[in-house]
Structure formats: structure tokens, C-alpha cells
Amino acid sequence: MAIAITIAVSNVTRHSELIPVVVAIIVGVHFLPLAPLFQVRLYYFTGALLCLLAIITWLFVPAKITLGEHQINTFMSVVGFGSALILWGTGLAIWLMGRRLLGIIPK
Numbered sequence: 697m698a699i700a701i702t703i704a705v706s707n708v709t710r711h712s713e714l715i716p717v718v719v720a721i722i723v724g725v726h727f728l729p730l731a732p733l734f735q736v737r738l739y740y741f742t743g744a745l746l747c748l749l750a751i752i753t754w755l756f757v758p759a760k761i762t763l764g765e766h767q768i769n770t771f772m773s774v775v776g777f778g779s780a781l782i783l784w785g786t787g788l789a790i791w792l793m794g795r796r797l798l799g800i801i802p803k
Contacts, residue, residue: 698722713759716775720750723779736793742786749778 702718724746731739753774
């Protein structure tokens with residue numbers, strides 16, 4: 697719901713470049729209550745990294761750059777690839793934790 701509202705507000709205010717930044721913050725914040733709920737401390741780290749990535753990108757990366765004749769939405773690129781790496785890393789870590797818990801791989 698928060699993501700849908702973000703998209704609507706960003707489009708109405710003509711700041712669609714902020715959508716990936718705000719979505720990454722929403723996704724990051726949603727990991728914080730999941731950490732104690734599922735007793736997975738890694739989720740604190742995941743949430744913090746997603747929020748930091750979004751905030752640092754918003755503060756220090758230009759919204760758009762031009763390469764030749766092509767305009768690139770850098771917020772989308774940086775936050776998109778960065779979030780993908782963070783979430784894939786979290787998924788891999790959780791998968792390995794699950795394997796350890798099941799005794800498939802030794803500690």
C-alpha cells in the first residue's frame with residue numbers, strides 16, 4: 697500500500713525519479729520489525745543497508761546523467777542494482793542458515 701501511494705504521489709508531483717529511492721526506504725524499513733519477529737538479526741542489517749543505499753544515492757548521486765544521446769535515470773540504476781545485491785545476499789545467507797539448521801551442511 698505504501699509503495700502504491702509513493703508511486704501515485706511521485707507521479708502527481710512530477711518527481712517520478714524519486715520512486716526507486718522511496719521504495720527502497722519502504723522495503724528497508726519493513727525488514728526492521730521482521731528481525732525480532734522471525735528472530736533473524738540479519739534482517740536488521742538488510743533493512744539498514746537498503747535505507748542507507750537509498751539515502752546516500754538521493755544525497756550524492758545526480759538524478760539523471762547523459763551518455764551520448766541516452767539519458768539514464770541514475771537513481772533507478774544505483775538503487776535498483778544495489779538493492780538487488782543486498783537482497784540476493786540476504787537470500788543467500790538465509791538459504792545457508794536454513795541448510796545449517798537442517799544439518800545439510802556442517803557448521
